[in-house]
Amino acid sequence: MSWTDERVELLKKMWGEGQSASQIAKELGGVTRNAVIGKVHRLGLSNRAGSGGAAKPAAQPKAKPAPKPKVEAKPKPAAQPAPKPAEASVPTAPRPMSPARRAIIPAGQPLPPQPSLNEIPAEALAKVSEVEKKAKKLSVMELTEKTCKWPVGDPATDDFWFCGLPSQPGKPYCEAHVGVAFQPMSSRRDRRR
DNA sequence: CCCTGATTCGC
DNA sequence: GCGAATCAGG
Numbered sequence: 141m142s143w144t145d146e147r148v149e150l151l152k153k154m155w156g157e158g159q160s161a162s163q164i165a166k167e168l169g170g171v172t173r174n175a176v177i178g179k180v181h182r183l184g185l186s187n188r189a190g191s192g193g194a195a196k197p198a199a200q201p202k203a204k205p206a207p208k209p210k211v212e213a214k215p216k217p218a219a220q221p222a223p224k225p226a227e228a229s230v231p232t233a234p235r236p237m238s239p240a241r242r243a244i245i246p247a248g249q250p251l252p253p254q255p256s257l258n259e260i261p262a263e264a265l266a267k268v269s270e271v272e273k274k275a276k277k278l279s280v281m282e283l284t285e286k287t288c289k290w291p292v293g294d295p296a297t298d299d300f301w302f303c304g305l306p307s308q309p310g311k312p313y314c315e316a317h318v319g320v321a322f323q324p325m326s327s328r329r330d331r332r333r
Numbered sequence: 334c335c336c337t338g339a340t341t342c343g344c
Numbered sequence: 345g346c347g348a349a350t351c352a353g354g
Binding site: 142143171172174175176177178179182 | 345346347348349350
Binding site: 310 | 335
């Protein structure tokens with residue numbers, strides 16, 4: 141496969157959206173994530189910051205005879221994506237509300253285990269709501285072994301989707317959701333004996 | 334081990 | 345220009 145205009149465009153688009161190189165590669169097909177990253181660099185958009193004063197600091201000494209001279213600077217400009225101003229308005233429920241939905245699901249779909257929304261730290265919930273804002277909002281079919289399967293919204297409405305963010309290896313949820321889903325059953329109770 | 338992006342360098 | 349191999353880190 142070659143980098144046609146369209147493919148490059150898609151690459152730019154996805155990279156701009158914050159998609160990972162592997163995801164982009166997978167989407168494009170015929171290329172590896174390395175190819176994508178390589179291209180990204182060649183295109184000069186390695187840094188997702190883009191505008192502003194993205195200072196490319198370290199000027200490589202040109203030449204790397206030493207097998208492992210890990211002497212690279214670690215520029216972490218922490219580019220905070222300027223929150224896109226007002227994105228229309230959500231038709232139905234602008235406020236997805238926390239996962240405080242009834243634990244009842246019409247069909248016995250192979251949904252992930254219902255999180256025990258008993259005593260979840262407010263902070264964890266806050267984190268989740270935060271995360272849900274940038275969730276990929278996947279449908280059941282789009283879920284893979286590596287996407288967060290945390291359900292959001294009411295399955296009986298259109299306002300239902302799955303988190304879809306990268307899940308923790310071995311876990312069905314992303315980090316944030318793992319936090320609330322895998323609460324260590326009651327703090328007290330279980331007495332070792 | 335899973336993943337991420339970054340860099341190098343032979344092609 | 346391309347991208348596998350490698351590196352460095354979470």
